[in-house]
């Protein structure tokens with residue numbers, strides 16, 4: 001399926017977007033989730049579109065209590081994923097973030113010009129990475145509907161903590177639900193994206 005047909009209204013939980021009011025409301029209702037901590041899962045294997053191995057690095061940067069990931073290259077140009085505050089979110093969502101960030105490496109996003117933040121091209125890239133992440137959890141980790149539901153619940157909690165509106169939360173969950181139930185293997189999807197971008201290795 002071409003990425004044009006993915007919903008465009010998905011927004012990744014990201015640091016720095018919290019509205020004060022929404023955050024306090026969420027925090028008041030979610031003390032249990034906000035304060036609980038979890039063990040950090042082992043990262044998945046990850047190779048970018050050029051065949052380079054991607055390293056995962058635990059970091060405490062970012063907002064305390066907000067689990068997040070960043071896909072980038074380090075100072076020496078090696079591809080990395082920084083994992084911030086993973087203890088703040090359940091293992092299924094840690095695993096989802098890892099694969100979402102890996103997907104930015106798999107699809108070549110990391111080496112392409114960054115589209116304007118929260119513009120349509122950026123949101124499309126986020127939808128694509130979300131889709132690849134949930135397909136990997138399904139096909140490589142054996143997530144069934146119960147596993148999917150745990151990812152969706154944690155995604156909802158994390159986005160609510162940051163103050164995202166319901167429409168952003170439900171459309172993001174609807175995208176991964178559609179991928180999970182209708183799409184083929186993750187590598188086929190990745191290859192489709194790479195082909196469209198002229199990045200598919202012969």
Ligand SMILES: [Zn+2]
Pocket residue numbers: 012100101104125126129
């Ligand atoms: Zn992303």
